[in-house]
Amino acid sequence: MKKSPLNRRPLRLQVNLHYDNAMYTGTVTILSEHTMYIETEMIIPFKSEFKVLVALIDEVIEVPVRVKTLKKTDRYCNCMGVELINPPPYYLEFVSRMTSIC
Numbered sequence: 398m399k400k401s402p403l404n405r406r407p408l409r410l411q412v413n414l415h416y417d418n419a420m421y422t423g424t425v426t427i428l429s430e431h432t433m434y435i436e437t438e439m440i441i442p443f444k445s446e447f448k449v450l451v452a453l454i455d456e457v458i459e460v461p462v463r464v465k466t467l468k469k470t471d472r473y474c475n476c477m478g479v480e481l482i483n484p485p486p487y488y489l490e491f492v493s494r495m496t497s498i499c
Contacts, residue, residue: 408495414439415459415491416447425449426476430484430492433462436476446482451491460488 410425414437423437433449441447443464466478480482481488 399463410451413450414447415450416441416445416473423449425451428492428495430473430489431480432465432479433460433481434476435479438475440467440475440477449479451488453491456487458485458488460484 408425408428409459410428410455412413412423412435414421414423414435416439421437421439423439425433427434435449441464446461446463451460451464461482461484462479463482464477464482468476468478470476470497
């Protein structure tokens with residue numbers, strides 16, 4: 398996973414995770430142009446690919462990702478780091494807007 402500590406922004410962004418024909422919820426706690434850190438009760442298997450759906454006021458951004466890290470707290474995995482797979486330009490614009498606010 399690419400590391401970009403200067404461009405990572407902490408936040409609490411509610412998202413939907415579309416994996417294996419099902420929808421789950423999660424909270425993005427760290428965001429960058431190349432990675433996301435997501436807290437969720439449904440941990441998706443390591444190296445799996447899925448889509449993160451970010452709902453904005455007037456659109457939904459669909460971002461393809463791959464699970465790169467899993468974090469365990471209190472015996473349960475409830476956080477995962479994902480790398481973005483060819484993020485769409487509108488996602489990069491969204492990250493740019495978020496980093497200028499934070």
